[in-house]
Amino acid sequence: MDNTESVITIKHLKFNRGERVIFKDINISIPKGKITAIMGPSGSGKTTLLKMIGGQLTPDSGEVLVSALSVHGRSRSALFAMRKKMGMLFQSGALFSDMSVFENVAFPLQVNTDLSALLIRDVVLMKLQAVGLRGASDLMPSELSGGMARRVALARAIALDPEIVMYDEPFAGQDPIGMGVLVTLIKKLNQALGHTSVIISHDIQETLSIADYICIIAGGEVVATGTAEQIRQSKSADVIQFINGYPDGPVAFDYPADNFMAQLKGITL
Amino acid sequence: MKNIESLLDGFAAIGRVSLDKLAGLGRATMVIAYALLVLPQPSTNISLTIKQLFNVGVKSLLIIVVSGLFIGMVLGLQGYTILVDFGSEEAVGQMVALSLVRELAPVVTALLFAGRAGSALTAEIGLMKATEQLASLEMIGVDPLRRIVAPRLWAGFISMPILSMIFAIVGVYGGALVSIEWLGVYSGSFWSVMQQSVDFYDDVLNGMIKAFVFGIAITWVAVYQGLESIPTSEGISQSTTRTVVYSSLMILALDFVLTALMFGDI
Secondary structure (H helix, E strand, C coil): CCCCCEEEEEEEEEEEECCEEEEEEEEEEEECCCEEEEECCCCCCHHHHHHHHCCCCCCCEEEEEECCEECCCCCHHHHHHHHCCEEEECCCCCCCCCCCHHHHHHHHHHHHCCCCHHHHHHHHHHHHHHCCCHHHCCCCHHHCCHHHHHHHHHHHHCCCCCCEEEEECCCCCCCHHHHHHHHHHHHHHHHHHCCEEEEEECCHHHHHHHCCEEEEEECCEEEEEECHHHHHHCCCHHHHHHHHCCCCCCCCCCCCCCCHHHHHHHHHC | CHHHHHHHHHHHHHHHHHHHHHHHHHHHHHHHHHHHHHCCCCCHHHHHHHHHHHHHHHHHHHHHHHHHHHHHHHHHHHHHHHHHHHCCHHHHHHHHHHHHHHHHHHHHHHHHHHHHHHHHHHHHHHHHHHCCHHHHHHHHCCCHHHHHHHHHHHHHHHHHHHHHHHHHHHHHHHHHHHHHHHCCCCHHHHHHHHHHHCCHHHHHHHHHHHHHHHHHHHHHHHHHHHHHCCCCHHHHHHHHHHHHHHHHHHHHHHHHHHHHHHHCCC
16 A cells, blocks of 8 residues: 555544544555545444545544645635545435436536536536436436435536545445445446545445455554455454454444343342 | 532533533634625525525515514504593504514514524524535535525525514504504594604614514524534424524514613613
């Protein structure tokens, strides 16, 4: 990973939410033009990490560099300018409910470029064709299935041909067909457009099949990094539990509680 | 020792709550300052504001007109039954007009507006937050304060005085309907007494100023509660309730202050 130029660098990131420690000390380097997956159990702060890369959350300490510039040191306008080079696919799709499919994909182009309406129309149709939904351009988001909504959101995320595309749980809640379509789309788009992809996911097989690099976070730290093969060979207890889906291990099955017998006795007394 | 500890804990809790409230006030001020003053307003905002004027203003018309009519009618009826004992039922026009223009039109319109439009604003923005539409706007490079919040604030500021004026006009006609057509007050004296006693600057304009101030209070509370709502169904319902409660209380408190300043000779 070190040989390639990194487009996102996360250094000594620390973040607490109230009393809860989310990140103890996170260091990740995301290479340019590749698909990097950030994986980890639920609640390990994966979405929080994406929000920090996008500048929507500020860490307690440490820094996030995008294109060698600190995200959180920028002015409000510079931050919005940086985001124009990023596309993000939200877990829920986050389509604007008062706009049609076409208008949703056209929106980033209308607000961020000076392109003519005719040119915007052509670009939108091309993006929708890429995700296979050109025929659905007049539908409203409420008329789409979950999988279709996510594909429209993907078309919107790549509308401005961003340098970085971030995917927040792209496979969550998808049926096997939808999942297969998304896996293929993410891989193909990455190859065709040459952008840097960051995938947040806990769907092991799908993610390992397309990611060039994988980074597993657990307990507020990076527990493993490497290619899919290196991750599969890992001897780390965290990684073994996570990729095999064992119910108990470093991530305990039981939520911390008082002694069970003592509690039962307390009730019967 | 335990007593002292619990006392200190109590002080710490008061401190924490006060700091939270102050931070909230700071964030609310940032919202209004950024939305209206700091961020430039491109021409697209005009069309967005017109759309919001329709949503918060035009769609509130029905409830405002119907309420105005009934309140005017009740005022006419009550005024007549009191004034007729003194043989001065002609003054009912003055009573209806002054009560409406100075007090009832701005206050009742504002309370209805808080319930009808304020709650809708909070729920809409809260749901946009819950469905990640606000975060999505940010990531597209569009500031939600400019795109979502500013047009709604402007729409609220503009529509409240107009709605209040409509309320007062309909109310006066409601009063006239009852007094003249039903109770038989002489229409010439009804209108002429009203014309003599209602002053444009002292009464009408002050009433409009009240309505404008209430409009600021309601829309500010509504958008802030929407932005700060916890993105769950329960969180949004709590924020919507808070919008109606806080803005109603603010309207009544502000009304007292403004009335004292405008009509209290202090």
